[in-house]
Structure formats: C-alpha cells, structure tokens
Amino acid sequence: MEKKIALSIAGSDSSAGAGIQADLKSFSYLGVYGITVVTCITAQNTRQVRAIYTVPADNIEDQIESLFDDFSITAVKTGMLYDESIIRVVAKNLKAYNIKPVVDPVMVATSGDSLTNHTFVASLKKELLPQALMVTANIPEACALTNMEIIQQKDGENACKKIYKLGPNYVLLKGGHLPDDMVTDLLYNGKQFYRFTLPRIPQKKAHGSGCTLSALITGLLALGETPVNAVEKAKHIVWGMIQEGYYPGKGSDVLNHSSAIQIPPLIRNNEQFLVWLQLKTAIDTLVSFLPSQYIPEVGMNFAYALPNAKTRNDVCAVDGRLIKNKERLTLCGIIEFGVSKHVASIILAAMSYDASMRSAVNIRYSQKTVDLCKQIGFTLGSFDRKNEPSDAASTMEWGTKYAIALLGRLPDAIYDTGSVGKEPMIRILGKNPEEVLFKLRKLINAPMP
Known part of the structure; x- marks a missing residue:
C-alpha cells in the first residue's frame, strides 16, 4: 500500500x-x-x-x-x-x-x-x-x-x-x-x-x-x-x-475527526443544503428513539425531496440503509441526493397528488402496527403486489398511486403485505422529516390495542 x-x-x-x-x-x-x-x-x-x-x-x-x-x-x-x-x-x-x-x-x-x-x-x-x-x-x-x-x-x-x-x-x-x-x-x-x-x-x-x-x-x-x-x-x-463536535473537557468544544461523521455534499444551492440538513437532523433523532421491532429485515431509508421535485435526483436519502445492529438502529451510509429508488419513488408519486408531501420513511410491517395506526387515527392506504400491471415502471410508484386513488386522498401511511421474496412494509408519509418523526413518535407511544 x-x-x-x-x-x-x-x-x-x-x-x-x-x-x-x-x-x-x-x-x-x-x-x-x-x-x-x-x-x-x-x-x-x-x-x-x-x-x-x-x-x-x-x-x-x-x-x-x-x-x-x-x-x-x-x-x-x-x-x-x-x-x-x-x-x-x-x-x-x-x-x-x-x-x-x-x-x-x-x-x-x-x-x-x-x-x-x-x-x-x-x-x-x-x-x-x-x-x-x-x-x-x-x-x-x-x-x-x-x-x-x-x-x-x-x-x-x-x-x-x-x-x-x-x-x-x-x-x-x-x-x-x-x-x-x-x-x-x-x-x-x-x-x-x-x-x-x-x-x-x-x-x-x-x-x-x-x-x-x-x-x-x-x-x-x-x-x-x-x-x-x-x-x-x-x-x-x-x-x-x-x-458533530463534542466537549471532552470543561472548556471549548473540539471537532469530531471520526470517519463516521456525515459530511454535507458539495452543493452550491442553499435550498438543497437545508433539505440535506433537515433530513440529517431527523435521522439523528430517529436513531435515538426508534425501537428495534420497527426495523425491517431489509433495513430502512428516510428521504426528503426538494420543493417541486421531479426526479430521484431531487430527493435526498441515505445512500445505504438504516439497519438493526445489536438491537439499535444504525446509519450505514451517507446522506446524499439521487441515491434512493424505492422511497424516492413513493415521495414523487405522493407529490404528484400533493406537492407538499415531500418526506417518507419505511418501517417494519406487522398487523399489530397496522391496527395501532388505525387506533390512533392515521389514514391508511394499501396495495397488493399481485395487482401490479406487467408494464409498471416502478412497484413503489404504481403502489403509491394505486393506494391514493383507492382511498381518494393522501394517507398518513401506505402498506403492503409483500410477496415471494418481497418483505411486507409500512411507509409513513409527511410534509417534512419533522412531521414523519411526529407520526412515528405518536405510533410508538400509543398503547397497544
């Protein structure tokens, strides 16, 4: 070397x-x-x-x-x-x-x-x-x-x-x-x-x-x-x-030179930077409180789109996954634009109905969680992968639009029960990462039915 x-x-x-x-x-x-x-x-x-x-x-x-x-x-x-x-x-x-x-x-x-x-x-x-x-x-x-x-x-x-x-x-x-x-x-x-x-x-x-x-x-x-x-x-x-600095002593803070810190991407657009920062802050918060039972086997992604986003390049997400490590949620990857396919497709499909619905995260599916969502007043949409047309460009885009059309409005969450080789999943939607976190906290803190 x-x-x-x-x-x-x-x-x-x-x-x-x-x-x-x-x-x-x-x-x-x-x-x-x-x-x-x-x-x-x-x-x-x-x-x-x-x-x-x-x-x-x-x-x-x-x-x-x-x-x-x-x-x-x-x-x-x-x-x-x-x-x-x-x-x-x-x-x-x-x-x-x-x-x-x-x-x-x-x-x-x-x-x-x-x-x-x-x-x-x-x-x-x-x-x-x-x-x-x-x-x-x-x-x-x-x-x-x-x-x-x-x-x-x-x-x-x-x-x-x-x-x-x-x-x-x-x-x-x-x-x-x-x-x-x-x-x-x-x-x-x-x-x-x-x-x-x-x-x-x-x-x-x-x-x-x-x-x-x-x-x-x-x-x-x-x-x-x-x-x-x-x-x-x-x-x-x-x-x-x-x-991501810290206070090792009783005086000034020092810098964090760890290779694990998140570095803002090289973007010259202030709006992009603010989207990145809001998402990073939300992910830091999510990692601190999400119980391990809500983490899917395939991991999670959390995304946030620019206003008037049109393509996946306009959506900021984790280039990697949020995974379960020793029963804790752990960020594995960097936060960047244009790196998400599935969650970005969900957001872009939702934005085609309501341009303010710019953020989403996927969590583990269970019937108990679906019932809890209903109990706390979430509107729920769903789709069945068996009904996906053979010419659909994206399962997540088709499924999101299908669920919205069936419900007649944008829901708080969209779920599917999976298929062969596809893990069932719940996606929480919000106008921004803070709203997504608010809904997750409400879900987690609710008493079980």
Whole structure:
C-alpha cells in the first residue's frame, strides 16, 4: 500500500484539539500519511494556554532535514511558528527543498491566549508569505497582516488583494468572525474570487477548526486536488466535524475527526443544503428513539425531496440503509441526493397528488402496527403486489398511486403485505422529516390495542 505524505510544521497542543494533533487526525481522515515538525510545545487545555515552550531553531532544522531525507513529501502546511527565529529557519529550509507551503498564520488560540510574540507578523510577511502556495487567514489574522479593519465582504476582498501582494499564490479569508448566519470564505488567486458559503453552526467555539481546515486543504492537495477544489471540500468536511463536535473537557468544544461523521455534499444551492440538513437532523433523532421491532429485515431509508421535485435526483436519502445492529438502529451510509429508488419513488408519486408531501420513511410491517395506526387515527392506504400491471415502471410508484386513488386522498401511511421474496412494509408519509418523526413518535407511544 502506498500513501501520499503530508507534513505539518506546527506547535503541539497538549489538549489535542488543535496543533499537530489536529493536523495528524485530519490527514488520517483523508487517508494521507501525516508527519510532523514540532515548533513549540504548549501546556494548554480546552480553557486556556498556560505556557509556551519554543523548540530551538537548530532542532527544528534537524527535524525538517531528517524527514526530507527519508520521505517523498507531497504537501506541507505550517501552523504555530511563534517568532522570527522559527519562521526564518522554516522558510529557509522549505525554500531549499523547493516547497510552497499552505500557511496558517496562527496567532491566537480559541481560548483567546496569544500564540505569537511581537516579531511574528513582520517576519511572516517578509520571510514566509512570499513563498507560500496559500495563506489561510481568519478575520483577526487578516487584519493583523493588512493593518486594516474588515467589517463586511468588500473589506474582505480588499484584504485578500493586499495579502496577495505579499507573495502567496492563493489567499483564503475565512469569514467565521463576521456576524452573518451564513459564513462565506473568500479564496483569491490574483484574478478572481471564489466564494464558499455554509450556514453558521450556533453555540460552537470549535477549538482547532483553523488547524483542521488548513490540514485538510494540505491533505487534499497531496491527493491531487486543485487548490479551489481542496478548499471547497475541506470547508464541507470541517463543517461536518464542527457540527458533530463534542466537549471532552470543561472548556471549548473540539471537532469530531471520526470517519463516521456525515459530511454535507458539495452543493452550491442553499435550498438543497437545508433539505440535506433537515433530513440529517431527523435521522439523528430517529436513531435515538426508534425501537428495534420497527426495523425491517431489509433495513430502512428516510428521504426528503426538494420543493417541486421531479426526479430521484431531487430527493435526498441515505445512500445505504438504516439497519438493526445489536438491537439499535444504525446509519450505514451517507446522506446524499439521487441515491434512493424505492422511497424516492413513493415521495414523487405522493407529490404528484400533493406537492407538499415531500418526506417518507419505511418501517417494519406487522398487523399489530397496522391496527395501532388505525387506533390512533392515521389514514391508511394499501396495495397488493399481485395487482401490479406487467408494464409498471416502478412497484413503489404504481403502489403509491394505486393506494391514493383507492382511498381518494393522501394517507398518513401506505402498506403492503409483500410477496415471494418481497418483505411486507409500512411507509409513513409527511410534509417534512419533522412531521414523519411526529407520526412515528405518536405510533410508538400509543398503547397497544
């Protein structure tokens, strides 16, 4: 097995939320082999940085030389460099190896503690930025590099242009410090701006998000992505890691670098993103409460369509299944558009009668469940697979339309009793995932007849 190799030249975070620890986790997430040069050792936790110990410049040089003597390094990032002496030795050695790094100009920890001394900014601008492939600056860092205020998007564009003149090929300005519900990052290559926008995740400090983003960009570059694609993909991955982050200590939350997290698909349509997010939230909720007796042998799928959906590509669902694992519902797969056939066909058929009926989930059939649905006042439709015409394009499309026509209206649920090789099934319908969950909770909490 061969793996691409990415190098992080940065500080050590003893709490493991940021620094080289976050970088290594990010490289590992991408399947890239990560190596490190330690520039500083910090004594910190999720609440504060208590002490900073700089590594001597000759030791940093020894680390760099030892790695380049052994590894074929594909991409390099820098993080915490702290002062002029460290910046000089890093810049000198990377130039000797003809490496253009991704530079994360780390200045302040999430806790608010400074991670640089007074020589840092001037030295970074003079020594390292002229040979950088990309600079990944947040708003305060960009302000320090440009000596200007950044209050709105136009200010950000001007800051990018000003930083670009310092020498990097690309300037990424991260917009998280601007007070918008939608966070837009600007990438500038000297000719045009690229904008990457995702919703802000409230009540998150996201310790290590900057380190993780720059490490992901570096790892994706090592894998052959273009700088523009690397930034876009890295932003989406970081969003998922922040959204599923957690609190390991008593201070800031940290990112979740697990490969099991859900990453939003690369979509530039805000409406698509909101549909994906609503469905993901609903699936997370469903996994937390659905009893195992409602899980079919073939597993479940949960889907949600865009307004005015016309094809399966307009329907978001699980690319895989929700299955029973040790008596618990478990998500196996990613949430994506255009991946469902059966549940998507049900939704599209229902929408042909009522365009607001955009969500559905399948659950295990039993006569007791059907009787319980009737007891709690659900309207029920059904179809018999034996009546399916030989020229029907889709059983689920035909069955759904048949059940609706027979009932004369859209039901809360549609069931069939199966056939040879086909498991019987109940499908719960709703206008959105929240309504589907409401109906499921009502069903589960109802007393048995």
